[in-house]
Amino acid sequence: DTGVSQDPRHKITKRGQNVTFRCDPISEHNRLYWYRQTLGQGPEFLTYFQNEAQLEKSRLLSDRFSAERPKGSFSTLEIQRTEQGDSAMYLCASSPPLHTGELFFGEGSRLTVL
Amino acid sequence: GENVEQHPSTLSVQEGDSAVIKCTYSDSASNYFPWYKQELGKGPQLIIDIRSNVGEKKDQRIAVTLNKTAKHFSLHITETQPEDSAVYFCAASPEPNTGNQFYFGTGTSLTVIP
Numbered sequence: 001d002t003g004v005s006q007d008p009r010h011k012i013t014k015r016g017q018n019v020t021f022r023c024d025p026i027s028e029h030n031r032l033y034w035y036r037q038t039l040g041q042g043p044e045f046l047t048y049f050q051n052e053a054q055l056e057k058s059r060l061l062s063d064r065f066s067a068e069r070p071k072g073s074f075s076t077l078e079i080q081r082t083e084q085g086d087s088a089m090y091l092c093a094s095s096p097p098l099h100t101g102e103l104f105f106g107e108g109s110r111l112t113v114l
Numbered sequence: 115g116e117n118v119e120q121h122p123s124t125l126s127v128q129e130g131d132s133a134v135i136k137c138t139y140s141d142s143a144s145n146y147f148p149w150y151k152q153e154l155g156k157g158p159q160l161i162i163d164i165r166s167n168v169g170e171k172k173d174q175r176i177a178v179t180l181n182k183t184a185k186h187f188s189l190h191i192t193e194t195q196p197e198d199s200a201v202y203f204c205a206a207s208p209e210p211n212t213g214n215q216f217y218f219g220t221g222t223s224l225t226v227i228p
Contacts, residue, residue, distance in 0.1 A: 043203070058215070105158050
């Protein structure tokens with residue numbers, strides 16, 4: 001399968017712990033997005049990379065959140081000192097250089113903070 | 115920023131009937147309007163999109179209409195089938211080619227009753 005891959009699919013952690021999610025985009029897709037989705041809501045934009053450069057960040061992205069894409073391929077999203085309000089599905093999406101508008105989403109990483 | 119509202123939040127139709135989902139947006143700079151389908155446990159998948167220079171677009175049983183003056187757009191599914199059951203999200207974006215963020219609606223849970 002050559003779709004967007006996210007790992008882990010599920011993560012349960014205790015409040016105050018750090019968690020890291022990984023996203024492997026479709027190869028040759030230079031654009032990578034992170035979204036957060038809570039129950040009954042649409043995806044909310046968190047951040048966007050073009051190659052290794054983080055070009056846009058949402059105001060939703062507090063300083064406890066950090067995202068990287070060191071070599072312009074895979075990306076990581078780290079949440080430090082997790083809070084119960086961080087419980088959500090974290091979706092990664094990618095799109096190719098000739099961007100028609102379509103986002104190719106992974107299946108998401110579900111975070112539960114106890 | 116952009117605000118996308120979506121109605122209804124839930125919709126049940128008999129197999130073979132039509133389903134209509136409506137969205138409004140606030141930012142007149144938005145000019146790209148995709149619709150995504152999300153099945154349980156999966157990421158959203160693009161099913162159809164429309165740009166502001168077009169009033170209507172059709173792909174087999176799915177059509178989207180756009181009224182840019184009124185700032186609303188709709189998804190029409192005809193001859194619904196049980197496999198159409200899913201959550202549908204509308205979205206708006208000012209210019210996807212620049213990688214700008216997409217603003218999603220809150221979703222419509224469609225159930226097609228056999």
